[in-house]
Amino acid sequence: MSAWAAGAIRRVREDHRPTPLRELRVGGARVFLKDETTLPTGSTKDRAVAAMLCHAIASGRVTEGTGVVVATAGAVAVSTARYAALLDLPFTALVPANSDPDVLERIVHAGGRWQRAAQPPAALQHEARTLAEGWGAHFLDHFADAEPAVAAWPPTLADELFAQLPEPPRWVVVGAGTGATSAAIGRHIRREGLDTRLALVDPENSAYFPAWASGAHDYGTGLPSRIPGIGRPRVEPGFQPGVLDLVVPVPDAASVAALHWLHRRGVDAGPSTGAALWGIHHLVGAMREAGPFAAVIADRGTPYRRTFFDRAWLESRGLSPDPYADRLGP
Ligand SMILES: Cc1ncc(COP(=O)(O)O)c(C=O)c1O
Structure with a gap:
């Protein structure tokens, strides 16, 4: 391995700081929240991106000065921009036409660049791969690469979480985007x-829910999720249904209600953490589970001020939390 590769991997690994746990109660049950917002870009995606870059460097696919391309205008793009800058690698995010301008700004601020896709969103990954090939760059395909990379580069979120908890929880409740986090937790438990x-x-x-419930692992809805970071229109290759004991389908407005419930308790989380909290309320209320529970604060609430925390925006999208708020309590 070259000196650059060894140094780059060391830099990424030494850069990591374990994230803290927070605690709150649902009913009488203890709930531990792993606060991933303390990671460098404020998102749990920093873990997956760090692992994918280490994996690509260790495999010789990324060497000194290799360009890196991703196909998303989500948290993975901001995170990859940040780690690419740390390693002096040129970085481009290929983004869909309707991307959030705040995220685009964060990509640039983190040291990367973005460019709009010429083709429709369904072709984004293919277009990014072609672009990367043309440039001699590395296409970081997070839906395919995150799960094996996370497994190959411990400590995972799960290793850290279980070492921090005072006792193993009765349930861990998470969402899935690439499936890497749930797979790591499921493997750790076993x-x-x-x-x-x-x-x-x-x-x-x-x-994911219909695929798990039906056993049809090629299930596709063709529709995008409205909860950033979790839910996919198709079953991604990293999703490991065999490690799951339960899948709870959560109405989006219920995720919003639980997100607001969390904020009233001083937890500055994003909508996917609301979905997890709704799941915990379901386990406590409908399934009479006593806990303790563990979940992940995957990102901050701040980027959603004008969306998931804005009444008019929520109403205009049929996401009013009111029908679900009573079930959570004040
Ligand atoms: C609540 C929650 N759990 C888990 C994840 C992890 O997603 P992935 O399946 O990509 O590891 C996320 C990602 O945003 C999340 O918000």
Whole structure:
């Protein structure tokens, strides 16, 4: 391995700081929240991106000065911009036409560049791969690469979480985008022989709940999720249904209600954490589970001020939390 590769991997790994746990109560049950907003870009995606870059460098696919391309205007793009800058690698995010201008600004601020896709969103990954090939760059395909990379570069979020908890939780409740986080947690539970169950919360339009319930793992909805970071129109290659004990479909407005409930308790989280909290309320209320529970604060609420925390925006999209708020309490 070259000196550059060894140094680059060391820099990425030494850069990581374990994220803290926070605690709150749902009913009488203890809930531990792993606060991933303390990661460098404020998103749990920093973990997956760090692992994918280490994996690509260790495999010789990224060397000194190799360009890196991603196909998203989500948290992965901001995170990759940041790690690419750390390693002096040129970075481009190929983004869909309707991308959030705030995220585009954060990509540039983190040291990367973005360019709009010429083709429709369904062809985004293909277009990015072609672009990367043309440039001799590395296409970081997070839907295919995150899960194996996270598994190959411990400590995972799961290793850290279980070492921090005072006792193994009864349930861990998370969402799935690439599937890397839920797969890492499920594997950790089995490797350590823990009496912990894993529940996945899945938003509207996502293929994961119907795929899990029907056993049809090529299930596709063709519709995008409205909850950033979790839920997919198709079953991604990293999704490991075999490690899940339960999948809870969560109405998007219920995720919003739980998100607001969290904010009233001083937890500055994004909508996917609302979905997880709704799942925990479901386990406590409908399934009479006593906990303790663990979940992930995957990103901050701040980027959603004008969307998930704006009444008019929510009403205009049929996402008013009112029908679900009563079930959560004040
Ligand atoms: C609540 C929650 N759990 C888990 C994840 C992890 O997603 P992935 O399946 O890509 O690891 C996310 C990503 O945003 C999330 O918001």
